[in-house]
Amino acid sequence: MVKNENILDLRGVYTSFGKIKMLRNINIHVDRGEIVCLLGSNGAGKSTTIRTILRLIKPDKGEIYFKGTRIDGMKTYQIVRLGISVVPEGRRLFPKMSVLENINIAIASKEKIDDTGEKLDRIFELFPVLKERKSQLAGTLSGGEQAMLAISRALVQEPELLILDEPSFGLAPILVEEFYETIKEINAQGTTIFLSEQNAGKALGISNRGYVLQKGEIIVEGSTEELLDSEEVRDAYLGKE
Numbered sequence: 001m002v003k004n005e006n007i008l009d010l011r012g013v014y015t016s017f018g019k020i021k022m023l024r025n026i027n028i029h030v031d032r033g034e035i036v037c038l039l040g041s042n043g044a045g046k047s048t049t050i051r052t053i054l055r056l057i058k059p060d061k062g063e064i065y066f067k068g069t070r071i072d073g074m075k076t077y078q079i080v081r082l083g084i085s086v087v088p089e090g091r092r093l094f095p096k097m098s099v100l101e102n103i104n105i106a107i108a109s110k111e112k113i114d115d116t117g118e119k120l121d122r123i124f125e126l127f128p129v130l131k132e133r134k135s136q137l138a139g140t141l142s143g144g145e146q147a148m149l150a151i152s153r154a155l156v157q158e159p160e161l162l163i164l165d166e167p168s169f170g171l172a173p174i175l176v177e178e179f180y181e182t183i184k185e186i187n188a189q190g191t192t193i194f195l196s197e198q199n200a201g202k203a204l205g206i207s208n209r210g211y212v213l214q215k216g217e218i219i220v221e222g223s224t225e226e227l228l229d230s231e232e233v234r235d236a237y238l239g240k241e
Contacts, residue, residue: 005031005032005033006029006030006031006032006065006067006068007030007031007032007066007067007160007161007192008028008029008030008053008064008065008066008161008192008194009028009029009030009063009064009065009066010026010027010028010029010049010053010062010063010064011027011062011063011064011065012025012026012027012061012062012063013025013026013027013049013052013059013061013062013063013064013072014026014059014060014061014062015048015052015057015058015059015060016060021216022045022048022057022216023045023048023049023052023059023216023217024216024217025062025217025218026049026062026216026217026218027218028049028211028218030161030192030194031192032160032192033187033190033192034192034193034207034208034209035183035184035187035192035193035195035206035207035208036193036194036195036207036208036209036210036211037194037195037196037197037200037203037204037207037209037210037211038194038195038196038197038210038211038213039197039198039200039203039204039210039211039212039213039227039233039237040196040198040212040213040214041198041214041236042198044213044214044215044216045213045215045216045217046165046166046196046197046213047089047165047166047196048216049196049213050086050088050163050165050194050196052064052072053071053079053084053163054076054079054080054084054086054163055071055072055073055074055075055076055079056076059072066079066082066083066084066161067082067083067160069082080157083158083159083160083161084159084160084161084163085106085154085155085157085159085161085162085163086154086162086163086164086165087150087151087153087154087162087163087164087165087167088150088165089165089166089169089196091146091147091149091150092150093138093139093146093149093150093153094138095137095138095139096137096138096139097137097138098134098135098136098137098138099130099133099134099135099136099138099141099149100134100135102138102149102153103120103123103149103152103153103156105153106153106154106156106157107119107156107157119156119158120156122155123152123155123156126148126152126155126182126185126186127148127149127151127152127182129145129148130145130148130149130152133145143170143171143172143175144171144172144175144178144179147167147171147175147179148182151164151167151182151186155186155191159191160191160192161191161192161193161194162186162191162192162193162194163193163194163195163196164183164193164194164195164196164197165196166196166197166198167179167183167195167197168180168197168199168202169198176199176202177202180202180205180206183195183206184206187206195207198237200233200237201237204224204227204228207224208223208224209221209222209223209224210222210224210227212227212232212233212236212237219232220232220233
């Protein structure tokens, strides 16, 4: 990992829905090569943070930078083209399209269809089962296979930063284990990862650092070791797993 090379930086970010304050003074940074997790219970503001990074929600205040370029005033498609891909909560596949069609939509979105074969080779190396299912409709895949497809659709765009929003949601425990091993492998291949999760134990098991979000505010941050040693984190998250 190249240390201290900042790739994502949120500085004093606030957002709201109408009169309801959703995020308050969010300061998060992710360095190139890291896995950084954002922990919090349902409704803490994790998805709102991700949607704000992608400018699906306009921040009221603060600044967001990607590789040193300020992005909070850009449109979503411009941000994605800079090198950010996201696997959204719920995966949001096209259920009546095949595995291959779901992947090719992402390739076409970046107008890089000339090297489709090479891109698919990497995907099928990570997820051999998708090669077997490439003509199958996405809606007929198992939950684990749909999770693989959602990550594949993001990876095929060759992002520098991969954002995962609740990736283990709805997966059986044995699949969660396998899924997190794959996330580690993707990171080892050079992709920086920002991971939003309720499953604190699994997320901290692969992360370099983390932040804990509660009611729209960062209440704890630190290295994996520091968070694992935090009584507040253990009582709120780890004791229930």
